[in-house]
Amino acid sequence: MAEDRIWTAALIVIGDEILSGRTQDRNIAQIALWLNVQGIRLAEVRVVPDVAEAIGGAVNALRAAHDYLFTTGGIGPTHDDITVDAIAAALGVPVIVHPRARAVLEDYYAARGGLTEARLRMARVPEGATLIENRMSGAPGIRIGNVFILAGVPHIAGMMLEALTGTLEGGRPLISRTIGCWVAESEVADLLSETERAHPGCQIGSYPFFREGRVGANFVVRSSDEALLDACAAALARGLAAAGFAPVTDGI
Amino acid sequence: MAEDRIWTAALIVIGDEILSGRTQDRNIAQIALWLNVQGIRLAEVRVVPDVAEAIGGAVNALRAAHDYLFTTGGIGPTHDDITVDAIAAALGVPVIVHPRARAVLEDYYAARGGLTEARLRMARVPEGATLIENRMSGAPGIRIGNVFILAGVPHIAGMMLEALTGTLEGGRPLISRTIGCWVAESEVADLLSETERAHPGCQIGSYPFFREGRVGANFVVRSSDEALLDACAAALARGLAAAGFAPVTDGI
Numbered sequence: 001m002a003e004d005r006i007w008t009a010a011l012i013v014i015g016d017e018i019l020s021g022r023t024q025d026r027n028i029a030q031i032a033l034w035l036n037v038q039g040i041r042l043a044e045v046r047v048v049p050d051v052a053e054a055i056g057g058a059v060n061a062l063r064a065a066h067d068y069l070f071t072t073g074g075i076g077p078t079h080d081d082i083t084v085d086a087i088a089a090a091l092g093v094p095v096i097v098h099p100r101a102r103a104v105l106e107d108y109y110a111a112r113g114g115l116t117e118a119r120l121r122m123a124r125v126p127e128g129a130t131l132i133e134n135r136m137s138g139a140p141g142i143r144i145g146n147v148f149i150l151a152g153v154p155h156i157a158g159m160m161l162e163a164l165t166g167t168l169e170g171g172r173p174l175i176s177r178t179i180g181c182w183v184a185e186s187e188v189a190d191l192l193s194e195t196e197r198a199h200p201g202c203q204i205g206s207y208p209f210f211r212e213g214r215v216g217a218n219f220v221v222r223s224s225d226e227a228l229l230d231a232c233a234a235a236l237a238r239g240l241a242a243a244g245f246a247p248v249t250d251g252i
Numbered sequence: 253m254a255e256d257r258i259w260t261a262a263l264i265v266i267g268d269e270i271l272s273g274r275t276q277d278r279n280i281a282q283i284a285l286w287l288n289v290q291g292i293r294l295a296e297v298r299v300v301p302d303v304a305e306a307i308g309g310a311v312n313a314l315r316a317a318h319d320y321l322f323t324t325g326g327i328g329p330t331h332d333d334i335t336v337d338a339i340a341a342a343l344g345v346p347v348i349v350h351p352r353a354r355a356v357l358e359d360y361y362a363a364r365g366g367l368t369e370a371r372l373r374m375a376r377v378p379e380g381a382t383l384i385e386n387r388m389s390g391a392p393g394i395r396i397g398n399v400f401i402l403a404g405v406p407h408i409a410g411m412m413l414e415a416l417t418g419t420l421e422g423g424r425p426l427i428s429r430t431i432g433c434w435v436a437e438s439e440v441a442d443l444l445s446e447t448e449r450a451h452p453g454c455q456i457g458s459y460p461f462f463r464e465g466r467v468g469a470n471f472v473v474r475s476s477d478e479a480l481l482d483a484c485a486a487a488l489a490r491g492l493a494a495a496g497f498a499p500v501t502d503g504i
Contacts, residue, residue, distance in 0.1 A: 021288060045265075045298065076438075153460070
């Protein structure tokens, strides 16, 4: 069945500011959630510095291993924005000025001091690329082959994802049910593994927490088949209740 | 000079909950900031799913490429906690129950229902490992060779980092100065790259933002040499002022 093919994506987060701890990444979670809705699973993420060889190595490893590869960061107008050059080099193509990107930027900067040499950098793309619209700040994202080059600023990356919504082929979305419980996960470890084993096609993740002075956990059941998912979640809830722990639908 | 050697670390974040977007990672920034203080640079991060081959492949690639390798996640008592087994397999050593970890857990669970089979899983380590103390929840972190296996829950990972503070050899910490400015980064792109070029040993990162209806940017100068850093930051501030933009010390 065609819909059983699993489509995967990888993400490369590019930026010294993430690796130095200066900036808290928000793009991993944002892109993961968006991909889920497209029926594509985020299978691997790498965070690399603003170094051409590190970017290029990761791009070539991951674009071959997955259906789609996304990158965030390094597409602005300053000297530390080297993503386009690094990806073009990795793909073995030259960098050109994209005529439509140039026109978009000319338009955007007409009332903002004009299109300088630095700003024109944001119209540079690997040869053969198409643009991803950005209603926010003029500078577009870039698609070349299965590689999608997005901005690093999370709300601009989000605009670019919006422009891509519904355009990528995917499979059945991975869906989930969460069951919360005021229990130490170690007390129900056997129940969790037995329930997962009895429901092929479902995975159960266990995420413990310590809140209001008590330990608890959220159990997340994931599947791409809704009927299997509901059966597994129901069995887990029954098992928790039978062991004397009240399951909380939709988690705690 | 010995202090000029750059010590690097990599981090593997292990967990389906990060790749599904359910959980916002906090360990990358936490570990990056801690490493900076130890004089060690976080050079690469990978996020991988709860799959033994994915964990093992990343462990063997990164422990060879860096002085230190950290992992977070997957060391709890449930069936989805496979980090120890995956790393032991990657290193080619068996998994054993560590006697001191067992004693610590027996103690911790004495007043909490006793040490069950599931809880005893948290005393399992790759043969040859030593323990990293965890004052929070009993279950220790694990060190084997240059690999440091930490919990996924950020405040528990933080306790384990605290236990490691000052124990790892590093070089001179990377230090930084931030200069903020209410300017579109594209207007000062040339100044940034010229200032960086004139100050070898320093990097300048440009981080734009849109706030209170105005565009601005923070420029972060980084170096492991404080005198070079101060000279570069001062030159950048002078350059911004000369171009008619007021530099804001310590950023906006």
